[in-house]
Amino acid sequence: MTAPEVSVVVPYYRAQADLDRLLAALAAQDHPASRLQVVIADDGSPEPPALPAELPFASAVVRHEDRGFRASAARALGVQAAEGSVLAFLDGDMLPEPGYLTAACAAPAASGLAVVVGRRRHLDPRLLEAGGWRPGESVPEWARLEEPAWLARAYADSEDLRRADSTSYRFIISAVLTVAREVYEDAGGFDPSFVGYGGEDWELAHRLWRAGGAFAYEPRAVAWQAGEDFGGREDPAEARRVKNREALVLAPRIAAPTARGLSLGLGGDDCPARAAVTLGAAGDAATVLGADALLQAFPSARLLVRGALGDDAAACLTDERVALEAPAGEPDAAGPSDPRVALRSAPDWGVDVAAPVRPAEPGARPVPKDASDLLLRLERDGVERVEVTDEAGDVLATLTSSRARWREHREGAVPPARTLRVRAADLGWRAVEAEPDLEAWWGGWG
Structure with missing residues (x-):
């Protein structure tokens, strides 16, 4: 079967070293480079990202002005320049293994309703700091950090999201998200109005669910991130403050019981109801x-x-x-x-x-x-x-x-x-x- 035309959309902000590593990892993919486009969506960096003169795949850079942390708007802007029938969203600090795109894109290539989340794993930052390791190489055992237990449990309990429901938006992570363009456009795409960390991927995921999206977790689509998951990176009190802000932002947008409980209806004609x-x-x-x-x-x-x-x-x-x-x-x-x-x-x-x-x-x-x-x-x-x-x-x-x-x-x-x-x-x-x-x-x- 012919490999699909894939556009990888990467939000970017002042992280050239991360981008260089990601581009190297994408160059090592076993997905045909002739059917790959990479769109870097710059969230208002003082200096635009620099791309190597020679890349094996098509590339583009799009930018908007700096008005705060607007990863959702950057991704939405990136999609406007994307040409593929499959949209693969990767955060700028991700390092996909060589088979990542082949595994992540299989379902979206076959179905216009596919919504696939890959396996985000975590490595010790000292591996990158020491030098010598290159994207595509095996991550040594000492550098492999534990995966978030709550995500592993959720994927196991839902049979890799084959038994998903309207609360499963919580298990769709935009750092390793691949979707068929058809269902992405049906759902309206990333919402550019989000400002600040977190929530935009869950809100999009809930709309994808309502639009009939077929959720799937693909454990063979592995991408590495330096450092622990959000909960392990932040001071617990600060992490709770950030997550509470995220919960308050999502409550008027998502009707699932995990977003606002069972009794909080909230008002307005555009506020969803269970x-x-x-x-x-x-x-x-x-x-x-x-x-x-x-x-x-x-x-x-x-x-x-x-x-x-x-x-x-x-x-x-x-x-x-x-x-x-x-x-x-x-x-x-x-x-x-x-x-x-x-x-x-x-x-x-x-x-x-x-x-x-x-x-x-x-x-x-x-x-x-x-x-x-x-x-x-x-x-x-x-x-x-x-x-x-x-x-x-x-x-x-x-x-x-x-x-x-x-x-x-x-x-x-x-x-x-x-x-x-x-x-x-x-x-x-x-x-x-x-x-x-x-x-x-x-x-x-x-």
Whole structure:
């Protein structure tokens, strides 16, 4: 099979020695140099990076002005100059082994949805300081530092990300990230608005997931970095401060429970939700009870109630998470054209409930963690659509993942990768009776 056209995008800032070593490592790749382009994206260095006069592959340098640490914007700028169908992102201090690109690019060459993270390993900086060692040579045992245990455990638990879910963005590292251009562009690419260390790769990864990206960890794509992982390089207190800032930046951008817990909804039309729920009205008391039950199950959801309600019922649904269906004839607002905005504002799951539902057991109340865990299990199993039925087999609710919706947007009318049909009783839910005891529901005895 012909090797793919690959563009390696490298963010750079005042690190010529690191760049020289990286270029040497790329020159030693077993991927054909004739099908390789390297784009150096300078994040505003006082002096531009210097490239050797003779390189075996095509190269380019792009620059923007220095307005702080803007690695995300630099990568986005680099992609504009990239010509390959496969985009390989490598940080400037990485040293890929000779087989790195061949291993990392195999899946993106075969599928436009592939998102591959390589194996970032760490070496003792004294190996570089001593001289004599060259990229492409084996790293001696004494210079091999321990790999981050949390990443190794995550890849093992997820079967190398084959059983990924919407929280798996945390295991996608931009220092060793390779993606098919198709899914990268579908997701909108790196966000240039990020300023400061960290978070931009996780935010991109979550959009890649929503757009249907097929995550994979490729342990044969090995690249070395001098020094320990971030957590081992920094003073613990300073590291915690940096990571807390990163968490605060990501919370309004990522709806997964690992980004903001289960109850923090956050506001704004462009703030993603874990679930967007549409509820069909069926009597005032039943509808209000069903809305309350669904919001207990999904505390951060956006809830739209379809159908006419009396004034008293409508007054009970003035929660900012709840919207009542617009009157007939009002035009729908046009959706955003920027895929970054579209994917951020979309929910991970759309839940269409035909008529109000409630927990089946008397006195039982929804447990948000149970609902969240169910969605994660569905995602890991590749389920993109769920049909929840009553005892008669009629569909009470339909759950559709953003991945299925985006795939349909991209490819047209295609069936979801996997549809699950399950009885509401098996999930511990049932339809609300026509005239429920609303006081008993609220009081906790019914």
